Amino acid sequence: MRVTGEDWSRLGDGADRVAHFIGHRAYMKMSGEHCAALDLRRTVGGKPEFFCTVYEQRPQTCRDLERGSAQCAGECMAKRGRVTRLMA
Numbered sequence: 001m002r003v004t005g006e007d008w009s010r011l012g013d014g015a016d017r018v019a020h021f022i023g024h025r026a027y028m029k030m031s032g033e034h035c036a037a038l039d040l041r042r043t044v045g046g047k048p049e050f051f052c053t054v055y056e057q058r059p060q061t062c063r064d065l066e067r068g069s070a071q072c073a074g075e076c077m078a079k080r081g082r083v084t085r086l087m088a
């Protein structure tokens with residue numbers, strides 16, 4: 001995913017941890033099959049869930065995908081199997 005100059009500035013001091021330059025363009029880093037900013041945790045009830053470690057500073061593309069929208073739900077449905085694999 002592209003990271004604009006504005007995104008990079010918003011990511012602040014942590015930008016290098018989750019984003020990098022390839023040539024003259026910046027992108028989010030990947031960790032395995034997913035964004036490097038994504039991590040796993042367990043809810044109070046013990047269920048595994050993904051969370052964004054840079055949520056407040058996330059790139060504009062992520063901001064445009066409204067949480068709970070039909071598009072968001074579609075992404076969750078398509079990728080929910082990854083949680084099980086990653087927690088194994």
Ligand code: SF4
Nearest residue numbers: 035037038052058062
């Ligand atoms: S919301 Fe966070 S974890 Fe998800 S793609 Fe964007 S930066 Fe990565």
